[in-house]
Amino acid sequence: MTRSLIAVTKALMFVLWSLLVAPLQVVFLLFNRGPAAYILPHIWQRGVCRILGLRVIVEGTPDTTRQVMFVSNHLSYLDIPVIASVLKASFIAKKDVSSWPVFGFLSTLQQTAFISRDRKDAKVEKNNLSAMIAAGKSLILFPEGTSTDGCDVVKFKSSLFSLAADPATGAFLPVQPISIVMDNVDGRVPGAGPNDVRDMYAWHGDMTMGPHLWNFVKSRGATIRLVFHPVLDPQVYNDRKLLADAAWNTVREGVSGPALPSTPASTLAAVAVGG
DSSP states (O other): OOHHHHHHHHHHHHHHHHHHHHHHHHHHHHHOOSGGGGHHHHHHHHHHHHHHTEEEEEEEOOOOSSOOEEEEOOOOTTHHHHHHTTOOSEEEEEGGGGGSTTHHHHHHHTTOEEEOSOGGGHHHHHHHHHHHHHTTOOEEEOTTSSOOOSSSOOOOOOGGGGGGEETTTTEEOOEEEEEEEEEEETTBOOOSSTTOOHHHHOOOTTOOHHHHHHHHHTTTOEEEEEEEOOOBOGGGSSSHHHHHHHHHHHHHHHHHSOOOOEEEGGGOOOOOOOO
């Protein structure tokens, strides 16, 4: 079977799988937006990983016993199914993601919180995110504000780290850093050189999504490692910038440093406590 035929088969499987699950989730959200509303998206994302050949290895221990703000480096739109196949939580994404064909609609079904780059929307969006936290939802944030090739981690933007600590109400949200690491792509280990496969998974810079996705689905997939680091207590840090720096240093070390003990992703009851 040629790679193009494999890609077409994967695309058809993706469409059929989405048509099966999405209508059920639409109906479900009409009646329930609590923790149970993450079950179908979680199942769907695990199916997407299987269809696309995304194999997820989990290292460390996801904090699944309480409400948490997960923060991670960001390599690609493919990070979404990778992380959501393990965690049941709401992503925080740029507002323009909501207008993406297919993926925008599916992100909405995942209960994604879309935020604008426009400062005039900041107060409303902060209130919306605070309401999600008050409802008991865990959040997943990519604080680099962009995606990269995964060789290093861009300095974290600190603005949304204020969600983790609200001295006015005394509410504090534990922060768990996650490092996303590419172990192999299309059966090869990413590395330097003209034939590096890193960008087959990583989507960054001025890449166009359509050709990038088509190139990936023609491949043999990728093995992605999610390194869950110890939880950070926001009460230990004097302000959000110090908290953001601590998370950034931890994630960066996970991208370039030694691995933690691993846990098969299939054994995790993946978890975010929702509201």
